[in-house]
Amino acid sequence: MTLETEPVVLNMGPQHPSTHGVFRMRVTFDGEVIVDFEPVFGYLHRGIEKLGEHKTYLQNMPYTDRLDYLASMSNNMAYAMAVEKLAGIEVPERAEYLRVIMAELMRLSSHLVGVGALFNDMGAFMTPFIYMYREREKILDLFDMVCGQRLTYNYMRFGGVSQDIPEEFMPTLKRFIDEMPGYIDEYDQLLAENEIVLARSKGVGILPADKAINASVSGPVLRGSGVKWDLRKNNPYSIYDRFDFEIPTGKVGDVYDRYRVRVEEMRQSVRIVRQAMEQLPEGEVRTRVPTPFKPPPGEAYVPIEAPKGELGFYLVSDGSAKPYRFKIRAPSFINLTVLRDLVLGWKLADAIIIFGSIDICMGEVDR
Amino acid sequence: MEIEKPYSLSDYDKNEAEQIEALMAAAKEPYPDPVEWLEEELERNVMLTTTEHLVDLGKRFSVWPNTFFPACCAFEVISAAASRFDFSRFGMEVLRPSPRQADLMIIAGTVTWKLAPAMRRVYDQMAEPKWVIAMGACTISGGAFRGSYSVVPGINLIVPVDVYIPGCPPRPEGVINGFMTLHRKVAKDKLLKKD
Amino acid sequence: MIKTLAGAEVARQIGEQLPDTVTGSDETTVFVRSEAILDVARFLKESLDFDYLVSITAVDFLDHFDVIYHLRSMKNNYSVVLRTKCADRQSPSVPSVVSLWQGADLQEREVYDLMGISFEGHPNMKRIVLWEGYKGHPLRKDFILDVPGGGKAT
Numbered sequence: 081m082t083l084e085t086e087p088v089v090l091n092m093g094p095q096h097p098s099t100h101g102v103f104r105m106r107v108t109f110d111g112e113v114i115v116d117f118e119p120v121f122g123y124l125h126r127g128i129e130k131l132g133e134h135k136t137y138l139q140n141m142p143y144t145d146r147l148d149y150l151a152s153m154s155n156n157m158a159y160a161m162a163v164e165k166l167a168g169i170e171v172p173e174r175a176e177y178l179r180v181i182m183a184e185l186m187r188l189s190s191h192l193v194g195v196g197a198l199f200n201d202m203g204a205f206m207t208p209f210i211y212m213y214r215e216r217e218k219i220l221d222l223f224d225m226v227c228g229q230r231l232t233y234n235y236m237r238f239g240g241v242s243q244d245i246p247e248e249f250m251p252t253l254k255r256f257i258d259e260m261p262g263y264i265d266e267y268d269q270l271l272a273e274n275e276i277v278l279a280r281s282k283g284v285g286i287l288p289a290d291k292a293i294n295a296s297v298s299g300p301v302l303r304g305s306g307v308k309w310d311l312r313k314n315n316p317y318s319i320y321d322r323f324d325f326e327i328p329t330g331k332v333g334d335v336y337d338r339y340r341v342r343v344e345e346m347r348q349s350v351r352i353v354r355q356a357m358e359q360l361p362e363g364e365v366r367t368r369v370p371t372p373f374k375p376p377p378g379e380a381y382v383p384i385e386a387p388k389g390e391l392g393f394y395l396v397s398d399g400s401a402k403p404y405r406f407k408i409r410a411p412s413f414i415n416l417t418v419l420r421d422l423v424l425g426w427k428l429a430d431a432i433i434i435f436g437s438i439d440i441c442m443g444e445v446d447r
Numbered sequence: 448m449e450i451e452k453p454y455s456l457s458d459y460d461k462n463e464a465e466q467i468e469a470l471m472a473a474a475k476e477p478y479p480d481p482v483e484w485l486e487e488e489l490e491r492n493v494m495l496t497t498t499e500h501l502v503d504l505g506k507r508f509s510v511w512p513n514t515f516f517p518a519c520c521a522f523e524v525i526s527a528a529a530s531r532f533d534f535s536r537f538g539m540e541v542l543r544p545s546p547r548q549a550d551l552m553i554i555a556g557t558v559t560w561k562l563a564p565a566m567r568r569v570y571d572q573m574a575e576p577k578w579v580i581a582m583g584a585c586t587i588s589g590g591a592f593r594g595s596y597s598v599v600p601g602i603n604l605i606v607p608v609d610v611y612i613p614g615c616p617p618r619p620e621g622v623i624n625g626f627m628t629l630h631r632k633v634a635k636d637k638l639l640k641k642d
Numbered sequence: 643m644i645k646t647l648a649g650a651e652v653a654r655q656i657g658e659q660l661p662d663t664v665t666g667s668d669e670t671t672v673f674v675r676s677e678a679i680l681d682v683a684r685f686l687k688e689s690l691d692f693d694y695l696v697s698i699t700a701v702d703f704l705d706h707f708d709v710i711y712h713l714r715s716m717k718n719n720y721s722v723v724l725r726t727k728c729a730d731r732q733s734p735s736v737p738s739v740v741s742l743w744q745g746a747d748l749q750e751r752e753v754y755d756l757m758g759i760s761f762e763g764h765p766n767m768k769r770i771v772l773w774e775g776y777k778g779h780p781l782r783k784d785f786i787l788d789v790p791g792g793g794k795a796t
Contacts, residue, residue: 126559126597134787217531405701417745447771457774461775467773
């Protein structure tokens with residue numbers, strides 16, 4: 081006697097405890113196994129690209145903060161670099177070092193949230209997340225000292241950064257950097273060899289390297305699949321060629337590899353910040369740009385290695401004070417291309433973990 | 448692989464689109480902020496009895512929030528819930544994703560027209576008494592994105608709002624101040640009548 | 643360092659294999675006719691090893707659209723820009739490259755949603771960030787936005 085079964089379509093989201101923002105999934109189940117998957121987004125589409133064409137270049141800087149709101153400094157830096165390439169502006173040395181310090185601290189903060197949220201999805205309800213938030217609060221204190229804001233900074237300007245660091249910044253940063261490796265080891269001691277973590281993440285959601293390259297994936301997802309590609313080494317921008325650091329890669333491309341890649345990147349970020357702190361020179365922090373700011377007609381595409389992947393700004397200028405086309409190449413949006421292929425054949429609980437390991441931020445996906 | 452789907456997914460799309468268009472057409476006037484019931488209750492009861500006072504204190508210190516987190520302000524609510532700015536000392540530790548189990552809906556982030564029917568549905572699923580906090584500039588008036596083709600210019604067009612917390616994003620201390628204002632309202636504090 | 647290939651050199655190589663497809667070149671860019679995009683892209687992927695599609699964009703220059711492809715070769719570490727013009731404003735259409743690079747999937751849907759350029763051969767050509775039945779394509783220059791403090795503007 082055979083049982084009659086029928087596939088059922090279930091809707092998850094947009095409001096759901098496990099989704100990283102307002103993301104909706106329409107999933108077709110056969111029993112508990114997923115047979116078809118359709119992601120739906122656009123619930124946070126605010127029209128930043130269209131609004132950007134009505135505001136001047138400097139007025140667009142706060143919009144870039146709100147794209148990937150967990151890594152605002154990186155977004156600011158990418159936009160500032162794109163406009164500097166368009167208009168041919170030089171950046172002083174001290175500003176470059178400050179930018180690198182802020183960007184690497186931002187990478188630490190973003191990976192802390194990314195890994196913490198992944199463990200939230202795996203079932204360790206809040207404990208790793210709250211532990212990692214303890215460190216993140218210290219980083220946010222540092223940013224508060226520098227620019228007065230905790231989440232959306234608007235710190236970079238065309239030609240440097242907006243203001244110099246106060247005196248108490250360096251000693252606080254030194255104290256933080258000295259104790260951070262100890263904390264990363266503490267997390268590893270609790271989580272890396274844990275039986276439940278290994279059982280739920282090893283072998284789950286495997287992304288082969290050639291498929292990753294074909295699907296334009298970037299960031300820790302690409303490196304977790306074994307492809308040694310990082311824009312800070314392969315196409316050094318700003319002053320990254322002066323620092324000594326490594327690029328961690330995974331072997332298989334499963335959820336566990338992506339998690340390990342993020343933890344190792346945190347260690348390498350600490351290394352870069354330590355070197356930048358030692359080499360920080362004195363000097364100006366900002367080149368004066370003419371007001372009203374009107375870059376010459378032309379176009380520029382500048383990619384950087386943001387914590388979530390390759391973030392690029394493509395600007396087209398027609399010689400006026402407002403951009404003609406303000407296009408954002410968002411890493412989280414493009415990384416979602418592979419989600420459907422990774423999830424088919426797994427159960428619902430695994431789908432949540434695979435989605436968490438790609439680590440997206442809805443502000444970027446929808447813009 | 449080909450499987451026989453029971454429903455056509457394009458029907459879902461059309462259905463959703465109709466709901467969004469209907470809501471956009473209907474949401475022209477903002478809901479009035481709910482303060483009138485406060486005056487009426489206090490007029491009817493000349494003085495609050497001890498039992499009612501205790502019940503109000505109980506309600507005030509056990510408001511369970513529902514997580515409805517579109518965008519960036521969400522991370523300041525999460526910071527307010529984490530160990531440094533702990534808001535479980537105010538009785539709000541239990542963050543419930545399901546609206547059936549929650550009293551308070553904190554809307555933290557920009558709301559777009561595509562999300563609006565889902566938000567209205569979550570609000571309708573909450574049981575009385577319920578309260579709504581609008582957090583951040585985007586929910587108050589559209590914020591930095593006002594004028595965009597897809598952002599709701601103020602969520603009081605869709606749900607009635609009790610407390611507005613300004614900021615972009617407001618600091619966790621500001622969020623806690625908003626909660627304390629709501630607690631005074633929940634406990635029917637007489638101070639509120641003079642505001 | 644990723645080397646940006648000279649547009650003229652790449653245009654010459656394409657012109658040898660696929661005559662009558664290239665319409666011009668720049669220091670970094672190769673201009674191609676819109677019907678020939680799929681063949682040129684296949685040539686670039688198979689013969690010149692461009693295995694990574696960085697991004698697909700469209701720009702609205704009031705009388706025509708430009709569709710721009712940024713391509714990169716991870717194996718050999720160089721990059722090039724491919725550009726095509728689409729003159730039809732009523733129902734513009736360009737062949738899709740989804741069969742070569744899966745990464746084009748979501749990006750082409752977004753270009754269709756916001757600019758209105760449809761891609762022939764795409765398996766799932768429907769709106770992605772706006773809802774179905776939305777009238778108009780917002781990123782076009784004739785879509786008017788009511789920006790506060792500035793009156794109406796395009």
